[in-house]
Amino acid sequence: MQAKNSAIDKEDSLLTSRIAAFPFRDIRPMAASEIKNIEDASLLLGLTKSDITKRVYRRLGATAEPSK
Secondary structure (H helix, E strand, C coil), X not given: CHHHHHHHHCCCXXXXXXXXXXXXXXXXXXXXXXXXXXXXXXXXXXXXXXHHHHHHHCCCCCCCCCCC
């Protein structure tokens, strides 16, 4: 919100619209998914139980080995 207000104050309509369109909802799951240790990810998100982190925020796909 602070970045958007700063862009509004500078009267930069292009930057304001780009900030408004940015999907901030994806930042927490991305951060939780990039950290290998589930307990560290829970600590980063401020959660006391790692099962919440695992169920809600972790978005890891299956890892496949190359065929050749």
